[in-house]
Amino acid sequence: xxxxxxxxxxxxxxxxxxxxxxxxxxxxxxxxxxxxxxxxxxxxxxxxxxxxxxxxxxxxxxxxxxxxxxxxxxxxxxxxxxxxxxxxxxxxxxxxxxxxxxxxxxxxxxxxxxxxxxxxxxxxxxxxxx
Numbered sequence: 001x002x003x004x005x006x007x008x009x010x011x012x013x014x015x016x017x018x019x020x021x022x023x024x025x026x027x028x029x030x031x032x033x034x035x036x037x038x039x040x041x042x043x044x045x046x047x048x049x050x051x052x053x054x055x056x057x058x059x060x061x062x063x064x065x066x067x068x069x070x071x072x073x074x075x076x077x078x079x080x081x082x083x084x085x086x087x088x089x090x091x092x093x094x095x096x097x098x099x100x101x102x103x104x105x106x107x108x109x110x111x112x113x114x115x116x117x118x119x120x121x122x123x124x125x126x127x128x129x130x
Contacts, residue, residue: 014053021056024049031070031103032058038110044118052094055087061117064124065096068117072103097124 025048028036032048039046039059046068050060059068071084088098099120106113 014051017051017053017056021049021051024056029070029072029103031072031101031106034110035059035068035070035101035106035113038114039117042111042114042118044114044121046117052091052096055091057091059117060096061121061124064121064128066117066121066124067091067096067098069098069100070103070106071100 028048036046036048036059044061045063046059046061048059050057050062052060052067057067058070060066061068069084084100088100091098097120099117101113
């Protein structure tokens with residue numbers, strides 16, 4: 001039996017979702033590419049375009065359950081904002097924390113955005129190790 005999700009009014013099986021995520025990794029947005037390159041240069045280990053059913057998240061720190069979403073202009077209308085809010089709530093129910101960055105911020109200051117994420121990961125690790 002396959003796990004399915006609704007993606008653009010289409011039911012995608014897990015295997016198809018993995019193929020779609022791979023295609024997204026191979027064709028990142030400018031902001032995703034800048035963030036990925038800055039994270040790699042800083043030694044911050046993140047999975048990108050990671051399947052976290054029922055979603056594909058932009059970046060994921062598996063060690064602490066932190067989802068990083070990089071939102072473009074399409075995320076600033078009311079309907080998308082509500083959809084993002086629901087998605088964040090579902091991810092939180094899965095035990096993840098969600099941090100959203102705006103494309104413009106990542107393009108302007110990718111290293112700073114990665115540093116913020118690195119600090120968030122460090123804080124979460126410290127909490128887990130208590």
